[in-house]
Amino acid sequence: MPSMFTRLSRTGPRLDDERGVALAVAIFAVVIIGMLVAGTFYASLLEQRTGENTLYAQQAFEAAESGMADALSNWDQSVYGAFPVDTPQALTAVTAGRTQYTPIITRLNSTLFLVSARGEQVDAGGRVLARRMLGTLARLTPTNVDVQAAVTSKGNVKVGGNATVDGNDHNPSGWTGCDAPGAPKAGVRTDGTVQIIGGGTTLGSPPTNQGDATVVDSLFTNPFNELKAMLNINLTSESNNGMAPSATGTPLRCNKTLMLNWGEPWNPGTVAQCHGYFPIIYRNGNLKVQNGRGQGILLIEGDFEVRGNFEFTGLIIATGLLKANGTGNKITGGVLAQNADLDDVALIGNPVVNYSKCAISRALSASAAVKPLTDRSWVQLYN
Amino acid sequence: MSVRQRGFTLVELMIALILMTLVGTVIFKLLNSTQRVSTAQTERMILQSSIRTGALVVPSELRELSTSVGGQTDLVDIAPDSITYRAARGVGFTCAVTATQIKILNTTVLPFSALRAISPGRDSLLLYVERDPATAADDAWVRLPISSLATTTCGTEPAIAVNMPDFINDLPDSQLVSVVVGGPVRTEEVMRLKSYAAGGQQWLGAASLSGGDAVQPILGPITPAGLLLEYFTGDGTVTTTLSAVRVIRIRVIGLTERAVAQGGISGANVILQDTLVTRVLLRNSPR
Numbered sequence: 098m099p100s101m102f103t104r105l106s107r108t109g110p111r112l113d114d115e116r117g118v119a120l121a122v123a124i125f126a127v128v129i130i131g132m133l134v135a136g137t138f139y140a141s142l143l144e145q146r147t148g149e150n151t152l153y154a155q156q157a158f159e160a161a162e163s164g165m166a167d168a169l170s171n172w173d174q175s176v177y178g179a180f181p182v183d184t185p186q187a188l189t190a191v192t193a194g195r196t197q198y199t200p201i202i203t204r205l206n207s208t209l210f211l212v213s214a215r216g217e218q219v220d221a222g223g224r225v226l227a228r229r230m231l232g233t234l235a236r237l238t239p240t241n242v243d244v245q246a247a248v249t250s251k252g253n254v255k256v257g258g259n260a261t262v263d264g265n266d267h268n269p270s271g272w273t274g275c276d277a278p279g280a281p282k283a284g285v286r287t288d289g290t291v292q293i294i295g296g297g298t299t300l301g302s303p304p305t306n307q308g309d310a311t312v313v314d315s316l317f318t319n320p321f322n323e324l325k326a327m328l329n330i331n332l333t334s335e336s337n338n339g340m341a342p343s344a345t346g347t348p349l350r351c352n353k354t355l356m357l358n359w360g361e362p363w364n365p366g367t368v369a370q371c372h373g374y375f376p377i378i379y380r381n382g383n384l385k386v387q388n389g390r391g392q393g394i395l396l397i398e399g400d401f402e403v404r405g406n407f408e409f410t411g412l413i414i415a416t417g418l419l420k421a422n423g424t425g426n427k428i429t430g431g432v433l434a435q436n437a438d439l440d441d442v443a444l445i446g447n448p449v450v451n452y453s454k455c456a457i458s459r460a461l462s463a464s465a466a467v468k469p470l471t472d473r474s475w476v477q478l479y480n
Numbered sequence: 481m482s483v484r485q486r487g488f489t490l491v492e493l494m495i496a497l498i499l500m501t502l503v504g505t506v507i508f509k510l511l512n513s514t515q516r517v518s519t520a521q522t523e524r525m526i527l528q529s530s531i532r533t534g535a536l537v538v539p540s541e542l543r544e545l546s547t548s549v550g551g552q553t554d555l556v557d558i559a560p561d562s563i564t565y566r567a568a569r570g571v572g573f574t575c576a577v578t579a580t581q582i583k584i585l586n587t588t589v590l591p592f593s594a595l596r597a598i599s600p601g602r603d604s605l606l607l608y609v610e611r612d613p614a615t616a617a618d619d620a621w622v623r624l625p626i627s628s629l630a631t632t633t634c635g636t637e638p639a640i641a642v643n644m645p646d647f648i649n650d651l652p653d654s655q656l657v658s659v660v661v662g663g664p665v666r667t668e669e670v671m672r673l674k675s676y677a678a679g680g681q682q683w684l685g686a687a688s689l690s691g692g693d694a695v696q697p698i699l700g701p702i703t704p705a706g707l708l709l710e711y712f713t714g715d716g717t718v719t720t721t722l723s724a725v726r727v728i729r730i731r732v733i734g735l736t737e738r739a740v741a742q743g744g745i746s747g748a749n750v751i752l753q754d755t756l757v758t759r760v761l762l763r764n765s766p767r
Contacts, residue, residue, distance in 0.1 A: 119503060126507045133518045144525040149531060182662065183573070183590050183637075204575055205591060206662030207615050230593075232571070234608075234664050238616050316572045471616055472548045473666065475608070475763035476571045477540075 101329040124355065153218040153227035156196055161231040164198030164214025167191065169235065172467045175351075175373040178237075180204040185213070195219050195480040208237045210467060213478055215338065230478035237343050239458075242320040246286035246429040247301065250419065251312055252436040254285050257294030259447035262420065264301020267451040269410050269429050272366030275455035288312040295449065317435035321414050324395055327464055329376035330356055340389030340407075342368035357390020362410035362429075375411060375463035384415075387423065394460050400435070401450060410453070411460035421448035430456035489549055516749075520740035524752060530699040531734040531756040537698055538673065538730050539760040541686075544568040546764035547725045552621055554668070555722040556766075561707050562674030563728070564689065569603060570594025571666040575634035577659050579646045582607065582624075583632055583639045584665055592640055598667050602691035605642060608663040620652050621666075673698075675707040682706055684731060684732060684759045699734065703753060707735040714765075726765050731757045 168188065179188050182204050183223035190199040196218055208288040213232035217225050243327035245342055247264045248254065256262055262285055283306040284299035285291045291305040299305050341377075342361035345352040351371040359378060361371035375393035384397045387404035393399075397415040405423025412428045413419075426448035471476070488496070491531050518693055539707040545554040545565055557564040572584035572592035583607065586592045605626050613620040625642050632641040642665075648654055683700030687693050700706075710729040713719045732755070739749035 118500075122503065122507060123589060128486055129511055132512050133514045137518045137521050140525055144529065146527060148532070151536065152535075153740065174701075183575075183585060183587070205664070209608070209660070209664070211573070211664075231592075234571075236610075236616055239645070243613060278500060285547055331738055381551055422616055468616065470608070471766065473546045473621055474763045475544060476664075476666070477568065477594075478571070479595060480591055480593050 103271075117315045119390075120413040144353050150227065152349070154229065157216040157217045157227040157229040158199040159216065160196045160218070160233070161214045161216030161229045161296065164216055165231060165233045167198070168200035168202060168212045168214065168403070169233065169429050169467060169469070174237070174374065174465060174467070176208065177202050177204065177467075178463065179212050179373055180221065182206060185211075194222070207462075210235045220353070226445070232476040232478050234470045234474045234476065235467045236470060237462060237465040238468050239461040241459070242414075242431075242433075242461065243316055244412070244433070244457055246284070246306060246431070247450045248284070248419070248432045249286045249312060249316070249318075250436050251288055251314070251432040253289040253292065255291075255292045255294055256285065256297035258422075258439055259296045259298075260450075261298045261448070262450045263299075264452045266455075267429060267453045268455045269362065269453055271366075272455060272459075273364070284452075285444050286312060294353075303308035306340065307433070314435065317414060317416065320433075321396060321398075321416065321435075324377055324394055324414070324464065325379055325398075327377055327466060328379040328396065329353070329393075329464075330359070330378040332378060332380040335380075335383050336385045338388045340376070340386065340391045342366070342371035342390075344370040348396070357389070359409075360393055362390055362408065371418045374462070375460045377464050381458055383417070392456075394464055395452070403428075410456045412457050421450075427451075429453045430460065439452050469474050482490065488597040489590060516741040520742070520752075521738040523740045524754075525753060527734050527736050528752050531732050531754055534699045534730070534732045534734075535756055535758050538684075538732075539758055541565075541567055541671065542602075542728055542730075542760045543671065543763055545762045547566045547723050547762055548764075548766055549564050553722050554723060558709065558711055558720065558722065561705075561710055562668065562672060566668040567671040567751050568606075568666060570598065571595065572640070572665050574607075574659070574661055574663055574665055575637065575639055577656065577661060579648045579656060580644060582642045582644070582665060583634050584620065584642060586638050586640050594667065595665065598626065598629055598642065599642070599691070600628050600682065602683065602688060603667045603669050604690070605644070606666040606668060607647075607659065609653065609658050610660040610663055613660070618652070622647070622652070624650065626667075647681060663675075675702065677692055681735075681737075699732070700739060701735045703735060706735070707731070721746045725763055728760045728762070729757065733754065 126376050185201045185203040190197055198214050198216045201213045211232050212235050214227045218227045219225055243368045247262050264282040264284040268275040276285055280304040284301035284304040284470060286306040286309055318387055320476055340359045343352045343355055343358045349370050351374045359369045360374040367401040370381045377394045379396045381398045383399040385402045385404055386407045388406045390408040391409040394411055395413040400417035401415040402420040403426045406425035408427045414433045416435045424447050430453045432450060510602040547553045547555055554566040570592060574582055575585045576583040584592050603626055605624045606621045607624055609620045609622055626642055626644055626645050628643045630641040632639050636694045651658055669688050671686060672689055673686050676685050676695055681701035681706050683697045684702055685695035685697045687695040708731040711719055711725045713724045714726040734754050739751050742750050
């Protein structure tokens with residue numbers, strides 16, 4: 098008699114009776130769907146990364162543009178002008194979040210520069226995600242100053258005492274790299290008259306150029322205003338004594354933070370680090386100086402009085418009078434005194450004013466603004 | 481004793497058949513919809529990638545153009561669906577200049593920086609002429625043909641010698657001294673970007689006219705009016721004057737290459753389109 102167990106075993110599940118295809122079909126479908134989903138996911142991931150890379154590239158591009166603008170707006174001609182030609186010099190990198198740029202200055206010749214910047218976007222670990230190199234072709238545009246005499250003035254000029262005003266071209270003593278002295282200029286050039294008193298001397302070709310109708314206000318005001326916009330030192334006191342170059346730090350660098358450091362005109366001098374420092378010094382009001390030395394460009398919105406033992410190499414422009422008295426005064430370069438009040442410009446004592454094309458050129462070049470070329474200055478770089 | 485008959489009844493078979501049909505239909509629909517969604521997603525990505533390419537390549541081509549008023553504008557011809565221009569290809573710095581040869585410095589630290597090597601005939605050379613160093617007002621660029629190239633040196637430094645016909649009379653004052661050594665040179669070629677038809681579809685393509693090349697696709701397909709170029713002056717006024725162009729607005733309407741599902745599983749297949757608009761400030765135009 099068949100037992101209950103036998104019957105149950107016949108009606109219960111038996112592995113060898115499972116002949117359906119549902120499981121296989123389901124697995125097949127799951128695999129196919131999984132492959133499609135995985136493929137789409139992978140493609141989407143690639144797409145996302147491509148999009149991110151585009152963003153990173155754009156951020157690096159913008160960083161490079163910022164780097165160029167930064168370098169141009171913080172131009173230091175006394176440093177960059179001394180860079181070796183055709184040798185790129187990287188400046189300090191600037192980092193903002195995960196974006197950074199490194200300005201690079203390449204001096205191409207005496208007036209042209211390639212101001213480039215490497216912009217980078219980095220990840221949290223500092224790994225570079227995107228990099229762009231851009232450049233700006235820039236050139237020095239020195240202020241145009243019409244210096245045709247050792248002293249140029251409006252109104253009458255008195256040269257007395259043992260003063261010497263020499264329009265012959267003098268290279269500053271000890272300076273290297275100056276061209277041979279050029280054609281002599283006038284000693285004094287004015288639209289008024291020149292009065293020689295006592296032992297006063299004017300030299301040059303001609304020694305005096307009087308009644309020159311081309312001496313007009315714009316000859317003084319145009320360069321004055323242009324240079325004033327780039328001033329380095331704004332003098333707060335009317336009287337200034339003891340101007341002297343100074344260096345600081347390790348290694349020693351010219352200390353440009355001092356109001357009475359006007360560069361080192363002497364060569365070799367005592368502070369070689371300041372040989373390349375030609376500041377634009379501005380005084381809003383009358384200025385009296387004595388006992389000191391300096392170089393660069395001196396702008397006085399008022400009268401300028403030299404009171405003794407003052408030596409300056411470069412260009413001096415005063416909207417008022419020029420007065421020199423005392424002993425030991427020496428100016429090498431050129432003086433423009435607009436003499437707005439039409440008093441007499443008076444050079445007495447024993448001042449020496451020597452015209453120097455090299456001194457004027459150095460002072461103007463050192464303070465020259467660097468601007469992108471007027472056309473085709475922006476370049477995409479590929480290295 | 482009866483022998484048990486193995487097999488299925490008709491009813492069992494019918495039930496199994498119906499169940500399998502139902503399950504198969506569900507699985508097919510699931511697979512089909514997944515495949516449609518996957519295809520649609522892929523097509524969308526291709527479309528977006530395509531127009532993104534346009535957003536990268538086209539501005540990159542146009543950004544460096546100059547539209548100065550001195551007769552040296554880099555724009556040759558402009559239209560709503562095409563633009564012909566002199567594309568910048570490289571920049572370098574002279575180390576020696578004669579009337580028929582310009583040597584370009586190519587050192588490790590200051591190489592000739594270019595998208596590709598100079599190609600005589602295809603490329604022309606722009607030479608910077610400084611003239612009076614005391615003023616920037618008289619600076620100029622002079623465009624010169626390139627006859628041939630050679631590898632050379634400037635002193636001990638490696639350089640590229642670019643040979644050309646005597647160009648003295650092409651200089652503004654016909655004096656070689658007005659070309660300063662160390663000044664920049666640039667290479668350029670005449671290119672055209674335009675919308676064109678191929679294979680029954682519209683594409684955005686580019687061709688080197690100075691190289692005599694056929695149009696090569698940059699992106700696409702696009703709609704028949706899928707490329708729209710608009711030209712603006714510095715104050716945002718639309719202009720057709722080449723030298724007045726300061727900004728170029730580029731609109732690209734891209735299409736998927738085939739119809740894809742839209743609006744879920746039951747949605748009809750359609751050609752998708754996507755639009756990208758970008759504006760390019762011409763960096764080398766006077767401002």
